Amino acid sequence: MTERVPGAGPSAPTCGPAGTSGAGGRWQRALGPLALALAIVASAWLIGGREGFERIGTGGQNLQLLPKIGDSAPDFVAPTVNGQVVRLSDLRGQPVWLNFWGSWCPPCRSEFPEMQAAYAAELQPKGVVLLAISLDEPAEAAAGFAARNKGTFTIVTDANRSFTGSAYPISNFPTHILIDREGIVRDIILSPIDEAEIVRRAQTIIATGDGP
Amino acid sequence: MVDAVAGGTKHRRKPLLAVVADRTWRFFCSVRAALYEIIFLAVLILVGTLRGSVLPAQMPRFVPALEPLVARWYAFDVFHSLIFSMTLALLTVAITVCTINRVPGIWQALVHPTVATTRQFFRSAEPAIVERSPDAPEAVARELVAILRSRRYRVLTEQRGGDIHVYADKNRWGKLGTFPFHLALILLLVGGIVGAQFGFREPVFTVAEGATRDVGEGTHLRLKLERFVDSYNQIGSPTEYRSDVILYEGDQEVRRGSLTVNNPLTYKGVTFYQASYGQAAQIEVQDAAGNVAFAAAVPFEYVSRSNGDAPAAIVDLPAQGVRLELFFPNLKLDAKPEIGTIKLQSGELYAQAREAGTNTKLGEGVVIAQGDVARVGGLDVQFVRERRFTLLQVAYNPGIPILFSAAILLVIGLAITFYFPHRRIRALVSAGGGETEVMLAPLAKRDWGAKRDFVRTLSAIEARFGPATLLGRSSHAGD
Amino acid sequence: MPATDLLRLSYYGFTAASVAVLAAVVFYVMDALWLARTSRLVTAGDALASWRAYATPPTPSGRLASTTVALATLFAGLAVALRALATGRGPYSDMYEFSVAFVFVALLGYFLLERNYGIRPIGVIALPVILGMVAYVWSLPPSVREDRGLIPALSNNVIMTAHVSSAVIAYAAFALSFAAAVLYLVVARWPRAWLPSAELLDEVAFRAVTIGFPAQLLLLILGSVWAHMAWGGYWSWDPKETAALFTWMVYGGYLHARTLRGWRGTRSAAYLVVAFLAVVFTYFGNYWFGGLHAYSGV
Incomplete structure (x- = not known):
């Protein structure tokens, strides 16, 4: 060595x-x-x-739980609290605002008046359809809350998630999904909104394919 | 102790004060005392830390007799106790005294090191080596000094008889690193005291959406919450908690913006931190005459005494002599929407009026649906709508700059101490038998790093004087 | 490359590192046995040489072991880097990311130590410690392999990355000082020609602490800066931060005992072995403490 x-x-x-x-x-x-x-x-x-x-x-x-932005929104058929039936694909040609909520969810209750204000003042006149889909609670609870708070938009009920659960596995309340006239998902909001914010963000679905 | 008493009798003429001062000084210098202080502190910290763990709750399960002990353990808030502060203070004084005590010795070693050495030193040092040269001692010493200087050593020489003693060291200022380090430890405590003494901290500062709240504490600040937003990802984990706020000083708007968990809002040293959030209700109260007594959003920052899952709020109306207690439905989804015996639906609240001061109920409580008005305690209470509130922490801490400069000092002190180690070499140049003999050894008792440094320096010396011979015995024979 | 592929590749990298660490443990033990058998054949030089360039006699098994460690370091580094690329942040979101980073830094530290001092037998102790950490990572549920996102409090990339980096450096350095101290105790009782000298091991353990101690300090400082920014309180006596402070004080005690009281040899080696318990206690503290660091519960 x-x-x-x-x-x-x-x-x-x-x-x-x-x-x-x-x-x-x-x-x-x-x-x-x-x-x-x-x-x-x-x-x-x-x-x-x-x-x-x-x-x-x-x-x-x-x-990936929810549909991606840019994909076409999966279809569903579900009853409203008034006993009617809505099919998402029937709304093709109109901008659609899906809201998943529950009257048991405090931020949903807190934003309910904001949604109503945005819908009545700005979005309904522009042709936007708002479907507020209540999950995990009886139809009466959602209907009662909406009536007491003077909601004028459509309240859909899916107590057991049997109608929308497979296409829209929601784990956040509230969840907002904005769908344009062609049925394409344009925006997903995983937090509560206020009137100004939703009006601003809804422009993406109002603007596309404006008019027939 | 015996020594101290003996010392006391011997120096009877010394003034009492001097004796006491001397003994106190020696107590604080004592390494043994410091060790006991550290052990005591460690035990305190252990007790305080384990208090927050699952251990205390588990103990009575196995030994039921420990129940009272565990209760006292929970009651003992170690880190805010007097004994803990005293121990910290004691340790701080000990650090100060110990460090001051070391100053003269370190200074002496730095400025006036002992240059002269003995042959005995080289016999016991390792590795000690010998070089021989035919040149005169003075010439050899000159060359040796030059080599050492070129390796960035400070070299001191001393002539004694025919011998030339050489002392070389480098990084001697590294020994001073201990002073900024220990100064910083003291500064940490000072910073802590300054913060506690001159700062303030409000850990629960709730503001409901749309409401404005005074900060107080001598500031003229008022904070208004515009909106609280919590965002999530698709798997339901939170990604952001955000409060949109406006800050007023007096009536002047001074700041407007958002604060999130890692981005607090600071104005004139006062900082607002996002901490938590909850439910609120916007209510309007009118007295019997129809005057508006109260109109604001109220944070439901309490819980019901009979149902820990039902958020509650208190509204004091001193002018009316009434305290309103408000309750929201149970938050637990499986038990909703019950609160005690009252069936409360989502979107309703329960209001109960009590007489201010005496707390006696003023009539029965009522259930109010969102948007409705109901009469309670002689007042008309309207539940305008549900809101959210944000829970902020407000803090003003003038000790922070001290603390963070102390932190920087700590790091600098450590870096100097560790990465610039003091290296020392002694040499003895003497004439004998027609040639000059140089004995060289490092002051590196049981210090491998210093020895390796010495051997590296030695290679430069060997380059001039030829291979060195090892002197004496080595513990690590070549194997 | 999409984040999912990066995550997958990162896990392959960690798997390769795990295989390499396991192999390295075997090789180091083999090398020790080899050296023990053949050490009589190694000739001695003069004592100066031992400080000039102490090197464990090179053996084929030793070279194999060192190469395996180099590869393990490389793969673990890849695992950390690819995951950081995929998640866009440092390795601090949970115990999985933190432990993989620890494995990488411990391997790197060991690799540098071996290069710098030219001593191999420390690997017999150090590699099993690292293997223990690898085994811990494999014991975690498979869900940790996913990017599970951050809670809002942790979303401060710069400070959190620096905080956790100093933590892994400190803990890795303390682990290496532990390994050197254990070997010291072996050598003190059972000196062998092929083992590094006790004095050298004392030095290695000390050097490791001089890296770990400032790193632990930086960890405490950055943690408190972050707490200050996130919560408004720079120190809240949270169990994990208290344990980290305690660990720092324990190693401070070692440094003082060594420099002021001249503690060397068996006493300080035994101290370091016990001190490492404090590190382990702090590392896994969030399992039995709860508190502000409880995010990492898996």
Whole structure:
């Protein structure tokens, strides 16, 4: 073993195998680590296959529950609290504002007057249809609240999420989805709105394809 | 203790005050006392920290007899207790005294180090080496000094008899790093005291949408909440809590904007932080004569005493001698919309009037639906609409600049101490047998890093004088 | 590349790092056995050489072990970088991201230590500690592999990234000082020619603490700056921050004992081994504390 090799460490072996100098030697020396790296990557790939890594990235933040902006809005058929039936696709040609809510949800109750004001003053005159879909509560609760608060828009009821649940799996209350005349989703709002905000954001569905 | 008593009798003529001062000083300098203080502090911190964990609640499950002890544990707010502050103060004084105590020694070592050494030193030091040269001692010493200086050592020499003693060191100012560091520790405490003494902190500052609230505390600030918005992502996790606010100083609007959890609003050192939110109701109260007694949004920042899941609010109307208590439906979805025995629907509130001061009920409570008016306690109460409120923290802390400069000082002090270690080398140049002998060794007892530095410097010396020979015995023989 | 692919690749990177760490543990043990068998054949130089360039005698198994560590570091670094690219933030949203970053920094620190001091047998202790952390990550539910977003309080990318970076540096440095201290205790009782000298191990442990101690301080400062910005209180005696302060004081005690009282050798090594318990306590503290750091409950 030679001594007095300053700074010698394992990465700079003090006695390398004979004949490993020069370009060819360097290649040979890189071969071992390369093979090792390949073996490690191969085993990671095998483990990944067995552990189901191909599913990673489809959950969490990247989980797509609602239709994407730019996609066409999935259709549904559901009863209103007045005993009528609405079908989303029947409203093609009109801008549609979907609101998912519940009278049990405080921010929904708080924004109800804002929705009514925006609808009556600005959006209904421009042809916007507002469907307020009440979830997870009996039709009477939603109807009673809407009546006491003088809502003039359509209240849809889906107590068990059996009509809209598969197309619109909602986990936030309120959720607002704005759909244009062609049935394309233009905006999704995952927070309460006020009058000014919804009027401003609804311009995207009013503007497109203005008039027949 | 025995020593101290003996010392006391010996120096009887010393004034009492001086003796007391001396003993106090020595107490604070004592490493043992400091150790006990730190251990005591650690125990306090452990008690205070575990108080917030699941441990205390679990203990009586296994040993029921511990119940009273656990109750006292919960009652003991360690970090706000006198004993905790006293321990911190004691430790601070100890740090100050200890640090001051070290000044003369460190200063002496820096400015007037002992240059002269003995042959004995080289026999016990390791690694100690010998170099030989045919040149005269003075010439050899000159060259040695030049080599050491070129390696950024400060070199001092002293001639004693025929011998030349050499002392070389570098990074000596690194020893001073301990002073900014310990000064910073004291500043931390000072900053904490300044903040507590001259600042204020209101942890629960609720404002309902549309309402304005005085900040108080000697400021003329008033904050109005325009709107509170909470946003979520599609899987239902919150992404933002935002309050749109307007700040007034007197009647002047001074700030208008939004504040979110990591973006507080600051004006003249007073900072508003987003903390929480809740339900509010906009109500209007008219007295019997039809005068508006109250018209504002009220935050439901309390809960009902009979139902912890029902938000509640209090409206004091001193002019009418009435306190109104308002309740919202239960928030628990499975129990909704019940509140105690009163069936309350979503979009309704329950109002109860009490006489101000005596708290006696003024008639029966009433249920008011959103938009409706009802008479309670002789007043007409209208539930205009439901709103939301924001819960902010308001803080003014003049100690912050002190604290953060202390933090910077701490980091600087540590960096100096650790990354500029004091390195020292001694050498003895002497004539003997027609040649000059140089003995060299580092002051590096059990300090591997200093030894490696010495060996690196040695390579420059060997380049001039040839390979060195090892002197004496080494603990780490080459193996 | 879409975020989903980056997340997936990042996890493949971590898997590769895990395989490499496992292999490295095996190789380091093999190397120790090899050295123990053949060390009599290694000739000695003069004592100066041991300070001039102490190096563990190079063996094929040792070279294999070092290469494996280098690869593990590379893969773990890729895992951290790809995930940061996918999520657009530093590794601080939960214990998963934090622990993967810890594995990377601990590997990197060990790699640099081995290069700088030329000593290999510390790996016999250090790599199993890192493997323990790898095992902890694999014990987490698969949902952690997803980007689960941030609670609003954490949305301060610059400070949070710096806060968590200093945390992983501090904890990794303390873990390495622990490894060196354990080996010190072994060497003190059982000195062998092929093992690094006790003095060198004392130095390595001390050096690691001189990295970890300022990093832990920075962690505390940044945490309090962030708390100041998010909540208006720079210090709230939250269990985890108190535990971190306590850990800092414990290592401060070691530094004082060493520089002022001249503590060296077995005593300070034993101290470091015990002090590492405080680190482990702080690291996993949010599991049994609750408090403001409870976000990371998985």
